[in-house]
Amino acid sequence: MLNQFDTIAAIATPAGRGGVGVVRVSGTLVPMIAQAILHKVPNPRYATYSPFVTAQNALIDQGIALYFPAPNSFTGEAVLELQGHGGAVVMDQLLSAVLAAGARLAQPGEFSERAFLNGKIDLTQAEAIADLIDSASVQAMRSALRSLQGEFSHKINALLEQLILLRTYIEAGIDFVDEEIDLLADGQVQQKLSVLKQTLQTIFAQAQQGFLLNEGVKIALVGEPNVGKSSLLNCLAGRETAIVTPIAGTTRDIVRDQIQLDGMPLHIIDTAGLRETTDIVEQEGIRRTKLALEDADLVILLLDDRYADDQATPELLASIPSEPLIIRNKIDLSNHAAGVSPQGMVYISAKTGAGVDALKDKLRQRLGVQTQTEGTFIARRRHLEALKRTLIAVENAMDCVTHYQNELVAEELRLAQQALGEITGEFTSDDLLGKIFSTFCIGK
Numbered sequence: 001m002l003n004q005f006d007t008i009a010a011i012a013t014p015a016g017r018g019g020v021g022v023v024r025v026s027g028t029l030v031p032m033i034a035q036a037i038l039h040k041v042p043n044p045r046y047a048t049y050s051p052f053v054t055a056q057n058a059l060i061d062q063g064i065a066l067y068f069p070a071p072n073s074f075t076g077e078a079v080l081e082l083q084g085h086g087g088a089v090v091m092d093q094l095l096s097a098v099l100a101a102g103a104r105l106a107q108p109g110e111f112s113e114r115a116f117l118n119g120k121i122d123l124t125q126a127e128a129i130a131d132l133i134d135s136a137s138v139q140a141m142r143s144a145l146r147s148l149q150g151e152f153s154h155k156i157n158a159l160l161e162q163l164i165l166l167r168t169y170i171e172a173g174i175d176f177v178d179e180e181i182d183l184l185a186d187g188q189v190q191q192k193l194s195v196l197k198q199t200l201q202t203i204f205a206q207a208q209q210g211f212l213l214n215e216g217v218k219i220a221l222v223g224e225p226n227v228g229k230s231s232l233l234n235c236l237a238g239r240e241t242a243i244v245t246p247i248a249g250t251t252r253d254i255v256r257d258q259i260q261l262d263g264m265p266l267h268i269i270d271t272a273g274l275r276e277t278t279d280i281v282e283q284e285g286i287r288r289t290k291l292a293l294e295d296a297d298l299v300i301l302l303l304d305d306r307y308a309d310d311q312a313t314p315e316l317l318a319s320i321p322s323e324p325l326i327i328r329n330k331i332d333l334s335n336h337a338a339g340v341s342p343q344g345m346v347y348i349s350a351k352t353g354a355g356v357d358a359l360k361d362k363l364r365q366r367l368g369v370q371t372q373t374e375g376t377f378i379a380r381r382r383h384l385e386a387l388k389r390t391l392i393a394v395e396n397a398m399d400c401v402t403h404y405q406n407e408l409v410a411e412e413l414r415l416a417q418q419a420l421g422e423i424t425g426e427f428t429s430d431d432l433l434g435k436i437f438s439t440f441c442i443g444k
């Protein structure tokens with residue numbers, strides 16, 4: 001395990017050429033390292049123009065140095081930022097000089113991890129930094145920013161406060177059991193739990209929306225060979241991602257592309273047409289299609305409108321693990337009107353693009369995409385899971401109240417508090433922390 005008291009350093013700007021490149025250093029050795037590279041410790045928080053030199057006094061570059069003494073820095077430790085010219089060799093030489101002066105190379109996310117460990121940010125805020133950097137749409141960016149500013153954490157902390165109050169109240173009741181204070185009989189606890197449950201449900205719904213914005217949804221296109229699955233993928237993506245030919249069995253490998261629907265990433269998977277075949281390559285493709293079906297959040301079953309009734313066989317429907325969205329394609333050949341029918345059936349032509357906007361509307365509806373993302377904060381799967389566990393514990397506690405089991409109510413509330421505390425990092429194992437921060441980029 002790496003020592004958290006080491007002074008760490010990394011190139012914080014992306015690899016390659018750029019106008020400016022930044023080497024970031026954090027830890028107790030920062031003043032000494034500044035002395036070695038700049039021959040002085042810059043005034044705190046002043047942009048200081050200076051030559052950068054090696055231990056042998058060889059000039060590496062000249063640029064701006066920024067010094068933030070502890071604890072007033074991103075990490076809470078002494079921090080030095082050296083802004084030089086953004087060339088790969090320059091940055092490499094500058095980093096080497098900093099390492100030679102006593103720092104060690106930072107692990108991915110180690111600056112953010114230190115900010116977390118020093119109480120500068122909580123875990124959801126640290127995650128929001130990574131999500132902000134990775135955001136693929138303006139909506140996702142805004143949501144990450146709201147989480148970074150602490151909107152998500154505030155909600156969680158307010159809930160935690162209510163939970164702790166309730167827990168203290170009930171545990172006090174257990175301690176004074178001789179005095180026959182029956183806390184559970186007066187209905188107050190049940191009422192408070194029910195308010196708690198409602199708040200939790202609201203936050204869960206918001207977090208789910210934030211999760212979708214962050215991670216997107218996986219959509220698998222399936223159907224018989226030649227119905228136009230690859231054509232639909234290309235039509236949605238607006239580029240020729242998949243090969244389209246009139247030959248049945250064109251697609252064998254899984255083909256992927258990503259589009260945005262109101263800022264939500266849709267990961268679309270085009271698959272091999274499902275049919276009985278003796279072709280070994282195609283058989284493997286069909287096997288992979290079935291795996292993709294298991295993994296998808298939504299399955300789109302595509303039918304050729306001319307033969308739709310023959311194609312949507314019970315066997316095919318049974319092979320799809322979830323309720324698919326059924327779409328009829330090639331309406332330019334069947335002469336059917338484009339769009340959604342009164343029965344809710346979607347009619348399109350992947351060739352002409354007719355009905356594709358109606359299909360997008362249907363997707364919005366089906367996936368619960370909100371065009372209004374005001375107030376959404378970014379969320380991750382682990383947040384949803386922790387919220388779900390909290391909700392279960394609160395529901396269990398409500399059950400126990402009806403049976404007057406004080407001790408069990410207290411225990412469920414303890415579990416609820418623990419699950420909720422995992423979100424902001426109050427109760428988080430080192431393993432989980434390691435896993436979270438290791439996915440960050442180096443220098444962050």
Ligand SMILES: Nc1nc2c(ncn2[C@@H]2O[C@H](COP(=O)(O)OP(=O)(O)OP(=O)(O)O)[C@@H](O)[C@H]2O)c(=O)[nH]1
Nearest residue numbers: 225226227228229230231249250251273330350351
């Ligand atoms: N007229 C018309 N032709 C279409 C339409 N959609 C697809 N096609 C044609 O149908 C043929 C098969 O299209 P693909 O997109 O390759 O079909 P697929 O479902 O991916 O087929 P496999 O990969 O073999 O499973 C091609 O010749 C397409 O140009 C449509 O809406 N109208």
Ligand SMILES: [Mg+2]
Nearest residue numbers: 229230250251
């Ligand atoms: Mg295909």
